[in-house]
Structures are given as structure tokens and as C-alpha cells.
Amino acid sequence: MSEKRSLSFWQMWNLSFGFLGVQIAYALQSANISRIFATLGADPHTLSFFWILPPLMGMIVQPLIGKYSDRTWCKMGRRKPYLLVGAIIAVLVMVFLPNAGSINFSARVFLGLNAAMWFGLFSLIFLDTSINIAMQPFKMMVGDMVGEEQKTEAYSIQSFLCNAGSLFGYLFPIFFTWIGIANEAPEGVIPDSVKVSFYVGAAILILCVLYTFFKVKEMPPKEYAEFHGIEKKDVISSEAEGVVEKSHDDGLFRLLVKAPATFWTVGLVQFFCWAAFLYMWTYSNGMLAANCWGIDPAAEGATASSAYQAAGNWVGVVFAVQAVGSILWAMVLPRFKSVKLAYVVSLLIGAAGFISLFFIHDRYLAAAAYFLVGAAWAAMLALPFTLLTNSLEGNPHMGSYLGLFNCTICLPQIVAAATGGLVLSLVGGKQPMMLVMAGIYLVVGAACVGLIKVRKQS
Numbered sequence: 001m002s003e004k005r006s007l008s009f010w011q012m013w014n015l016s017f018g019f020l021g022v023q024i025a026y027a028l029q030s031a032n033i034s035r036i037f038a039t040l041g042a043d044p045h046t047l048s049f050f051w052i053l054p055p056l057m058g059m060i061v062q063p064l065i066g067k068y069s070d071r072t073w074c075k076m077g078r079r080k081p082y083l084l085v086g087a088i089i090a091v092l093v094m095v096f097l098p099n100a101g102s103i104n105f106s107a108r109v110f111l112g113l114n115a116a117m118w119f120g121l122f123s124l125i126f127l128d129t130s131i132n133i134a135m136q137p138f139k140m141m142v143g144d145m146v147g148e149e150q151k152t153e154a155y156s157i158q159s160f161l162c163n164a165g166s167l168f169g170y171l172f173p174i175f176f177t178w179i180g181i182a183n184e185a186p187e188g189v190i191p192d193s194v195k196v197s198f199y200v201g202a203a204i205l206i207l208c209v210l211y212t213f214f215k216v217k218e219m220p221p222k223e224y225a226e227f228h229g230i231e232k233k234d235v236i237s238s239e240a241e242g243v244v245e246k247s248h249d250d251g252l253f254r255l256l257v258k259a260p261a262t263f264w265t266v267g268l269v270q271f272f273c274w275a276a277f278l279y280m281w282t283y284s285n286g287m288l289a290a291n292c293w294g295i296d297p298a299a300e301g302a303t304a305s306s307a308y309q310a311a312g313n314w315v316g317v318v319f320a321v322q323a324v325g326s327i328l329w330a331m332v333l334p335r336f337k338s339v340k341l342a343y344v345v346s347l348l349i350g351a352a353g354f355i356s357l358f359f360i361h362d363r364y365l366a367a368a369a370y371f372l373v374g375a376a377w378a379a380m381l382a383l384p385f386t387l388l389t390n391s392l393e394g395n396p397h398m399g400s401y402l403g404l405f406n407c408t409i410c411l412p413q414i415v416a417a418a419t420g421g422l423v424l425s426l427v428g429g430k431q432p433m434m435l436v437m438a439g440i441y442l443v444v445g446a447a448c449v450g451l452i453k454v455r456k457q458s
Contacts, residue, residue: 007150009157014215015145016158018083019138020165021208024201025090026131027169030281031319032098032194033124035312038285038303039190040100040117049421053124055278055413058406061132066403069140077218078144079137086133087209093130094202097123098195116188134209139402143389145219145227159330159381166323168204170316172197177313187304193313255400263401265452266384267408272445273347273380274409275416276354276438280373282420284315286431292363297431314363318370325374326381333378340449343383347446350376354439358432376442384408387452 007015069079076084100120138158146154176193177183183193219227286297289311295302302308329346336342353372360366388405420434427433 007146007154009153012142012146012150012154012157014212015141015154016138016161016212017215018087018209018212019135019158020161020168021201021205022087022090022131022134022138023162023165024169025094025127025205026135027166027319028094028172028198028201029124029127029131031170031316032173032197032312034282034285035309035315036098036100036120036190036194037117038297038308039185040120040188049417052414052417053121053128055274055410055417057125057128058132059410059414061129062136062406062410063400063403065133065136066140066400069137070400073221077216078224079141080213080216080218083134083137083209084213086130086135086137087206089130090127090134091202091206093123093127094198094205097127098190098198100190136403136406138212139385141216141218143402144224155382155385156330159378160327162381163323163327163330167320169197169201170320170323172200173316174313176200183309183313184306185304187301191309256404259401259404261453262387263405265448266387267405268451269343269445269448270380270384270408271412271415272441272448273376273412275412276350276441276445277377277380278413278416279420279434279438279441280354282417283424283431283434284318285312287357287435288314288318288363288366290430291357291361291432292366298429314366317363318367321367322370322374322377325371326378327374329375329378330382333382339383339386340452343379343449344446346375346379346383347442347449350374350379351439351442351446354435354442357435 065082069082072078072081074081097120100116100123142154142158173183173193176196181193181196183191185191285308289295289297289302289308292314293307293311295305295307295311297303297308329349333342333346336345350373353369353374353376356369356372357366360369384405385402388401423437424431424434427437
């Protein structure tokens, strides 16, 4: 492999800056989807079903983006065309989604959903598909353009921008309520504070992505081949640029068969971690409404009450506190000598945060519990990719494997979403108990870390 060029801090910053806007969109979705569909009339026992769509679209889209962008070479770049298209679609959907309850639909119900919920459902499909299209190229561009000795720094910058975007997205609804935008609306209609949050988030998203798009110049094929030390036997001629990496025509299934053991063992830990966070995203609004505002979120008309909408705003606050906890804990993680030990400790701290929520009835103490949850989130954002990319060093299908690895994030969310209503029934319909279950899942995930084999550094 040839000697790597060194990138400045600002070059690495520009490489990931668009991720700030993408994460704002993702945070708005995570913090408000349950609130939106509950407002539109979804029953708490079926609420988790709406969360099947985001991970399902990610599991379909991200491996394909990885596979095809591995083979894409054009004047706009290799990964940049995908992030631009994804961002444009996301902006359009973010304008329409929060208006699902305001459009004059027929009141007809089909398969248990009213017309507004069907509109919101299809909007959610397009939103998460577009976010996934825009998100994946940022991870891949770091792999393409940053040398091994700088990757930790580059991914740290990306992690910082990810959490900063989360802070903005989570806090937008309560901020706009504070400056006087209405946080209440007629039953079945999304409050203006949420609508404006999505509009502003869409504007920031496209501006951030355009910044990266115009500031970053991806390597042409010849330079890419030299940068990664690809031998002549591993390249083919291209009329436009000279050389591109050979694809070997390995299908995604064949790549899965040849995946290193680390792919699967880390994936097992991922299963329990992401199932836990799916419960957090789905049931935090109902948990806060029940424990801290003293209302039954399943009661008729509860979702139109000021108390429920206030709890919805506080979801953004506690998620923002979680993001702050994640940022601070990310600074601690490099101090651990063992990646596996860091993983275990982080998940157990997050589990303590989740379980404590069952006993908390003060909104500020609840925020403190979410601060602990941030430790698990910091580990989940960084350590699985560290373990996986180390096991894939020198593999020509890095983009495809990163896309496939996203299935270990998406599949557990689908399973948790599909079974969420059943689990809620088993715990007596008490949404705070679903956060206890999330804590138990993190404990199991921590136990599974012992199965991961870490390659010794030479």
C-alpha cells in the first residue's frame, strides 16, 4: 500500500459536515414519529409497527448504496451523487410529513388506519429511504479518502457532527414552542411547533449537504488505485479515467458467506442494543406522559392534551441530554486499553439509565437517566465500526460490507417493532416497563461482547 497523504482537520471536517444536516433530519424523525402517529390516532399497542419501516428501508437501501457506489465513477464523484439525491428527496418529504393531519382526507379507514395515517406512513417510507441514501456515503467517503492513521480522528469528527445534529433536531420543537409557536392543535392535527421544526431541519439539511458536495473532491480512479495500493492485476481499464477497482462480481449474499467472524459476533451484540433503542424511541413519549405528567397516554383524547404534547417536547430534551452524554462519554472511550471492556462498561451504564426510568417521576431526574443512556449510544456509534473495519483491512468490498453491516442495526429494530405490541401487553400495557426491557436488552448485549474475537495488533 502506498504512503497515505495527510488531511488537515478542516479537510476532514468538510468531508463529514453534511452529516450534521442528515442527522438533524434523523433526530427529528426519531423524536417525533411516535408523537406524530399517536396524534393521528395510532393505538399504543400498534405504535411500534410504524417503527418497522425505518430500519426495513435501511436494510434494503444501505447494502445497495454500498454495492453500487463501490462501482460508480463519474464527474460528480463516487459517493457524492448518492448523498445529493438522497438529501433532495428527504427535504421534499420533510415538508409533507408533518402535514399529514392537516390535509382534508376522507375519514375512511383501511386495515385499521385512517387516511392521514396512510399518508404519514408512505411519507415515512420515503423519508427514511432518502435519509439512508444520504447517510451511507459519508461513512464510505472517510474509508475512501482518509488514511488508516487518521481514521480515528476522522470518525471522531463525524461522531461529533452526528451528536451535534441530534441536539438541534431534538430541541427544535421545544425551542419553537418557547419563542411562541403553537404546541397544541385540534385532535388529529400535528402542532405547528413540530411542523416548523421539520421545515427548518429540511433547510439546514440541504445547505449542509451542498457544503460538503461542493467543498469535497473525490479521488478519480487512478488516484484512488494509487492511494489504496491496488495492484495492476486488481484493476481494469476505463475509457474516462484509466483504472477502476475490479468488482469481481461478488453478490451481496456471497459477500455475507465470506464475512469474517467479527461481522457476526459484533452483529449479535448489535441485535440487543438496537432493539433496546427502538423501545426508547417508540415509548419515551408515553413513558414521560405517564410517569412525569401523570396521564394515561392510551386514554381517549390524551394525545390532544397539553400534557401529552408537553411530554412530547420533553422527549426532545431528554434525547438532547442523551446526545450530550454521548459526546462526553466518547471522549472517555479512547482511554480504555481494551475495546471490549469499553463496550461492556458503556452498555451497562446505559442499562442502568434505562431501568432507573421506571422509578423516576420527575422530568429533570428522567433527563439525568437519559444522560447515562448516552454512554451506550456513544459506544454503539463507534466501537462496532472499529471492530469491523479492523477485521476488513485491505478488503476491496469495504462499502458493500458497511452496507451489509447496517442490517445488524436494522433487523433488530424490525423484530423489536413487530413484537413491541405483544411485549407491551405482557408488561400490562405500561409503557415505562418497555424502558426496563430496553435496559435488560443492553445487559444481554454486554454479556455477548465476550464472544467477539479481537485481532491482535502487530
